[in-house]
Amino acid sequence: DAKTTxxxxxxxxxxxxxxxxxxxxxxxxxxYVYWYRQIHSQGPQYIIHGLKNNETNExxxxxxxxxxxxxxxxxxxxxxxxxxxYYCIVRAQNSNSGYALNFGKGTSLLVTP
Amino acid sequence: DAGVTQSxxxxxxxxxxxxxxxxxxxxxxxxxxxYQQVLGQGPQFIxxxxxxxxxxxxxxxxxxxxxQFPNYSSxxxxxxxxxxxxxxxxxxxxLTGTGIYKGEKLFFGSGTQLSVL
Numbered sequence: 418d419a420k421t422t423x424x425x426x427x428x429x430x431x432x433x434x435x436x437x438x439x440x441x442x443x444x445x446x447x448x449y450v451y452w453y454r455q456i457h458s459q460g461p462q463y464i465i466h467g468l469k470n471n472e473t474n475e476x477x478x479x480x481x482x483x484x485x486x487x488x489x490x491x492x493x494x495x496x497x498x499x500x501x502x503y504y505c506i507v508r509a510q511n512s513n514s515g516y517a518l519n520f521g522k523g524t525s526l527l528v529t530p
Numbered sequence: 531d532a533g534v535t536q537s538x539x540x541x542x543x544x545x546x547x548x549x550x551x552x553x554x555x556x557x558x559x560x561x562x563x564x565y566q567q568v569l570g571q572g573p574q575f576i577x578x579x580x581x582x583x584x585x586x587x588x589x590x591x592x593x594x595x596x597x598q599f600p601n602y603s604s605x606x607x608x609x610x611x612x613x614x615x616x617x618x619x620x621x622x623x624x625l626t627g628t629g630i631y632k633g634e635k636l637f638f639g640s641g642t643q644l645s646v647l
Contacts, residue, residue, distance in 0.1 A: 451630070460622075460638035460641050461622075463635050463636070508630045514629065516578040517575040518573075
């Protein structure tokens with residue numbers, strides 16, 4: 418089963434950049450890497466996704482290594498509202514569905530004042 | 531536009547009972563997926579439906595079933611409830627059924643919190 422490895426927790430000071438790493442060494446060549454976040458008791462919120470190139474949107478930047486075995490999500494100016502669990506996601510292999518996402522356990526990011 | 535809506539938001543059942551959870555996708559979205567999230571874990575894939583047909587199933591027992599209606603809304607049914615079925619059940623919608631291979635985004639609802647006593 419293709420899976421991801423993330424640190425269980427990270428801290429970041431408000432206003433600083435938060436850099437969240439993820440290893441996905443078994444990812445297939447045509448599969449995207451997705452990042453979602455989940456604030457307690459709410460549904461996961463889409464952040465960004467990418468295939469090979471680095472991506473940026475209004476929420477974050479995604480840096481993918483050339484071999485695609487790892488990526489980093491960057492929140493450029495973290496705020497207290499960015500405190501959440503961040504999931505780096507690839508497709509789960511034990512299903513024929515393109516929506517069988519393997520969430521893993523994620524990284525719990527705490528942004529402090 | 532409204533996002534993905536799920537009902538009810540909370541539900542309490544006893545062991546052995548049956549439960550039906552409902553989901554309305556974003557307007558225009560034709561694919562619905564269901565996920566189960568046990569406390570402290572990431573969501574686990576249960577089903578995906580596209581155009582009323584099952585397109586994928588996760589590693590869940592036959593007590594779990596689902597269907598999608600002509601208006602693309604969906605129901606998740608769980609029979610013979612066990613204590614271990616207590617979880618947050620999440621519904622996600624997407625525009626088409628192409629999934630992660632085409633970089634399609636899933637949009638999640640806030641979920642139904644099911645407690646089995």
